[in-house]
Amino acid sequence: MTPDGVRRALFGFYVALFFAYLFGPLAVMGVTAFNDSAYPQAIPFGHATLRWFGEIASDDELVQGFATSLRIGMLVVLVAVPVGLAGALVMQQIHARARALYYLIVVSPVLTPGVIIGISTVIFWRDLTGVTHTRFLYNGVTLTVLGQSSFISAYCMLIFLARLQRFDGSLAEAARDLGASRGQVFAHILLPFLRPAVLSAAVLAFLASFENYNTTTFSILADKTLTTVLAGRVRQGTTPALSALAVMIVALTVAGALAYEVLRRRADRRQREERRTAREAERRELQPALEAG
Amino acid sequence: MRSAVLHPWLPLLPLLVIAGFWLAARLDRRRGESFMRRNGLLIGTYLVVAVGVWMLVMIVVPQISMLELSFRPKLPPVAMGGPRDVYTLENYRYFLFGSTTDTSHWNVLHLRAFAITIVASILITLFDLALCYPLAFHMAQSARPARLRLLLLLLIAPYWVNEILRAFAWRIIFAASGLLNTALLALGLISQPIDFLGQDAALYTGLSYAYLLLMIFPLYNAIETLPHEQIEAARDLGAPWWRIHRDIVVPFAKPGIASGCTLVFMLCAGALATPQILGGPRSLWFTPIVYDRFYQAFNWPLGAAYAFILLLTCVAFVLAVLRLSRLSLGEITR
Numbered sequence: 126m127t128p129d130g131v132r133r134a135l136f137g138f139y140v141a142l143f144f145a146y147l148f149g150p151l152a153v154m155g156v157t158a159f160n161d162s163a164y165p166q167a168i169p170f171g172h173a174t175l176r177w178f179g180e181i182a183s184d185d186e187l188v189q190g191f192a193t194s195l196r197i198g199m200l201v202v203l204v205a206v207p208v209g210l211a212g213a214l215v216m217q218q219i220h221a222r223a224r225a226l227y228y229l230i231v232v233s234p235v236l237t238p239g240v241i242i243g244i245s246t247v248i249f250w251r252d253l254t255g256v257t258h259t260r261f262l263y264n265g266v267t268l269t270v271l272g273q274s275s276f277i278s279a280y281c282m283l284i285f286l287a288r289l290q291r292f293d294g295s296l297a298e299a300a301r302d303l304g305a306s307r308g309q310v311f312a313h314i315l316l317p318f319l320r321p322a323v324l325s326a327a328v329l330a331f332l333a334s335f336e337n338y339n340t341t342t343f344s345i346l347a348d349k350t351l352t353t354v355l356a357g358r359v360r361q362g363t364t365p366a367l368s369a370l371a372v373m374i375v376a377l378t379v380a381g382a383l384a385y386e387v388l389r390r391r392a393d394r395r396q397r398e399e400r401r402t403a404r405e406a407e408r409r410e411l412q413p414a415l416e417a418g
Numbered sequence: 419m420r421s422a423v424l425h426p427w428l429p430l431l432p433l434l435v436i437a438g439f440w441l442a443a444r445l446d447r448r449r450g451e452s453f454m455r456r457n458g459l460l461i462g463t464y465l466v467v468a469v470g471v472w473m474l475v476m477i478v479v480p481q482i483s484m485l486e487l488s489f490r491p492k493l494p495p496v497a498m499g500g501p502r503d504v505y506t507l508e509n510y511r512y513f514l515f516g517s518t519t520d521t522s523h524w525n526v527l528h529l530r531a532f533a534i535t536i537v538a539s540i541l542i543t544l545f546d547l548a549l550c551y552p553l554a555f556h557m558a559q560s561a562r563p564a565r566l567r568l569l570l571l572l573l574i575a576p577y578w579v580n581e582i583l584r585a586f587a588w589r590i591i592f593a594a595s596g597l598l599n600t601a602l603l604a605l606g607l608i609s610q611p612i613d614f615l616g617q618d619a620a621l622y623t624g625l626s627y628a629y630l631l632l633m634i635f636p637l638y639n640a641i642e643t644l645p646h647e648q649i650e651a652a653r654d655l656g657a658p659w660w661r662i663h664r665d666i667v668v669p670f671a672k673p674g675i676a677s678g679c680t681l682v683f684m685l686c687a688g689a690l691a692t693p694q695i696l697g698g699p700r701s702l703w704f705t706p707i708v709y710d711r712f713y714q715a716f717n718w719p720l721g722a723a724y725a726f727i728l729l730l731t732c733v734a735f736v737l738a739v740l741r742l743s744r745l746s747l748g749e750i751t752r
Binding site: 272 | 478
């Protein structure tokens with residue numbers, strides 16, 4: 126073999142190992158979901174069964190946790206996307222001297238371990254609601270939404286900042302010159318431009334919330350989300366029902382990811398079409414002038 | 419309720435600072451126009467309130483109250499606000515010496531867990547970097563578009579599975595009657611099951627597995643922007659492959675490397691689910707210890723102190739990475 130061939134073979138071997146490492150455990154888990162043995166096993170494979178899937182559906186605690194996770198996820202989207210957007214817009218306008226400090230503060234939750242965000246949220250709200258006699262706010266769902274939103278807003282902000290970098294400020298200025306109010310510029314120029322970013326941020330926020338464990342396990346108090354129920358189960362003991370659940374979650378997320386991709390492509394296409402229409406209209410309008418000139 | 423020095427005005431703090439922001443926004447005159455005029459009243463208010471609440475109520479003040487709690491003694495509710503409710507270093511003393519008063523012995527159990535967590539997190543970070551770099555380089559510089567799309571999809575796919583279930587998958591493999599032991603026994607390589615969970619082998623494997631994606635993407639993004647001509651020029655000039663990487667690719671991809679390392683280290687050192695699931699009964703990762711201070715021992719002040727120590731370590735790590743790579747925070751959080 127030539128040296129080049131050896132190198133290519135070695136690299137192929139490395140890539141194969143890499144993906145075996147990545148997918149091996151998941152494949153094993155997938156197999157155990159369908160194996161009819163009380164302990165999650167891939168070998169020996171007895172009979173193929175679907176009974177573990179049935180067990181999931183009739184598990185009240187899991188179903189309840191799933192519902193709580195969904196609710197928290199949606200609330201986090203409602204908080205984190207507007208806050209992240211505001212964060213990005215302020216970042217753009219803030220005085221250059223304050224920008225570094227501002228950025229440090231709002232990005233710090235991304236770099237703070239999730240457990241610490243959970244801990245500090247619980248401590249703060251325990252004290253705050255105690256002092257202000259608003260104990261009803263001290264509940265798992267509220268605290269989890271607040272805790273998760275602190276860092277998920279930062280994710281959203283980073284998405285918006287990336288998109289805003291390509292925003293053409295002269296568009297807004299032109300609209301202002303033509304008599305549009307600030308609100309109109311925001312609603313008719315900035316928001317439509319940011320639409321793809323809003324969609325990405327919402328999806329990301331929901332997913333990040335849905336699968337969060339580190340912050341949630343502290344801030345959820347007496348309630349339970351899907352991930353905290355799961356973690357409890359896995360620590361107690363392993364049953365193939367958990368594998369079945371994993372298979373279901375993967376199937377759901379794949380469906381979600383596909384739906385998101387379709388939506389995104391459709392939005393892209395619409396935007397391209399709008400841009401083309403605008404260009405054509407512009408050309409048509411300029412044509413007489415060009416011909417005259 | 420507790421009536422410590424800080425508490426009576428603590429709830430007012432956010433309102434005060436929002437008012438301060440408001441004032442600053444009104445006074446700010448850039449391009450001759452104030453913040454409020456530039457954005458209009460409605461949107462300006464939305465921006466100030468949203469960012470103010472986020473920064474203060476959700477980020478800064480909770481951290482301050484955690485820090486404040488860490489300097490307080492653990493007291494029964496009746497004694498709170500009483501004469502014994504004073505600021506103290508006893509929680510930090512406990513971390514070092516295993517007792518709030520006696521300083522003659524080190525708190526070996528917790529100090530060791532802390533040291534192991536930090537050292538293991540650094541080693542796992544380096545392992546992930548070494549594992550991901552060749553693939554990231556291949557994807558960014560030599561893979562064809564169709565192949566690249568496939569690789570990206572394959573890399574993201576495992577992360578659709580929850581972190582807990584990924585740890586569970588490793589548990590199926592590493593358990594006493596799991597796949598690995600069954601296979602080794604069947605092959606006759608061992609006569610008794612190996613306790614992978616107790617030996618922490620499962621924990622380290624699971625942790626390095628959990629955050630691979632967060633290493634490979636920053637690397638890929640950074641290497642991708644390197645013009646391929648630079649590598650070709652170096653190759654044409656006779657540079658061996660290792661010098662191309664050492665002198666061209668690595669310096670260029672430094673922000674990506676720093677960012678990937680920071681993320682993986684932070685997530686490892688702060689990991690909770692993976693150690694809870696894959697750690698043996700004797701393995702001590704620092705984060706579960708923090709968790710137990712809160713919800714097993716119900717000693718919140720001590721837990722707050724432990725959490726603050728962890729936070730401080732992570733900040734120190736980020737600063738060290740920034741110093742070593744001579745980068746700014748903005749460059750690694752892109």
